[in-house]
Amino acid sequence: MRLFLAESCEDAPADLLLEVWRWWDGSFSHPDRPRSHPNFPRAGLLRYSADSSGRMRRLVLDDPEATPADVARLARDPEAEVRRRAAEDSRLSPADAVRLLNDPDSHVCGIVVRNPRLPARVLAGLLHDRDTASSASANPAIPVPVLYRLLAAAEAPRR
Numbered sequence: 001m002r003l004f005l006a007e008s009c010e011d012a013p014a015d016l017l018l019e020v021w022r023w024w025d026g027s028f029s030h031p032d033r034p035r036s037h038p039n040f041p042r043a044g045l046l047r048y049s050a051d052s053s054g055r056m057r058r059l060v061l062d063d064p065e066a067t068p069a070d071v072a073r074l075a076r077d078p079e080a081e082v083r084r085r086a087a088e089d090s091r092l093s094p095a096d097a098v099r100l101l102n103d104p105d106s107h108v109c110g111i112v113v114r115n116p117r118l119p120a121r122v123l124a125g126l127l128h129d130r131d132t133a134s135s136a137s138a139n140p141a142i143p144v145p146v147l148y149r150l151l152a153a154a155e156a157p158r159r
Contacts, residue, residue: 014041022055035062046070054079061089072096080105087112094119101126116141 017034018041024034034040045063048056049070058081060070068091075086075096080103086092087100088111098119100112112118113126113135126136127150137150 010038012037012039014039017041021059022053035059049073054082057082058085061085061091067091068093075100080108083108084111087115090115090117092117098122110135114138114140 012034017037017039020034021040042062042064045059046065049060051057054077057074057077057079060066060074071086071089071091072093074082075092077083077086083100083103083105084107087097087103087108092100092112092115094117097112097115097117100108101118101122103109103112113132116139118126118139118141120141123136123139123141126132126139127142129136137147142150
């Protein structure tokens with residue numbers, strides 16, 4: 001019953017949604033529920049920064065009071081899911097973004113290459129590396145003229 005309410009009921013209470021979040025990631029029909037639910041709490045999530053559950057620590061960055069220091073701490077979390085959430089955060093420092101490029105979890109690396117906080121010289125290096133160029137080309141910090149040059153180079157016949 002709780003799952004049905006979290007998934008389908010627009011009036012589901014915040015405490016129920018938070019409870020369901022502890023164990024449910026969502027379904028194909030309702031991806032990212034209950035976190036994407038309009039009643040899911042945003043304020044007060046900083047209290048989970050030291051929670052034993054990585055799922056709950058991930059929520060810290062949804063709190064409007066979360067700071068870049070919170071992002072930096074979670075970028076060093078022992079759980080990959082928490083580091084992955086920090087890797088996509090716009091408050092991630094350039095230094096932490098560069099450090100996460102060497103994360104042992106490939107999903108964290110795949111996300112951080114698209115973080116616009118990566119320094120331009122690092123992003124340029126990723127674009128020139130065959131292993132990372134495809135992912136790095138999705139980084140929103142790449143200026144449009146550079147994207148056009150990349151596309152033109154990709155279309156050019158190889159010698």
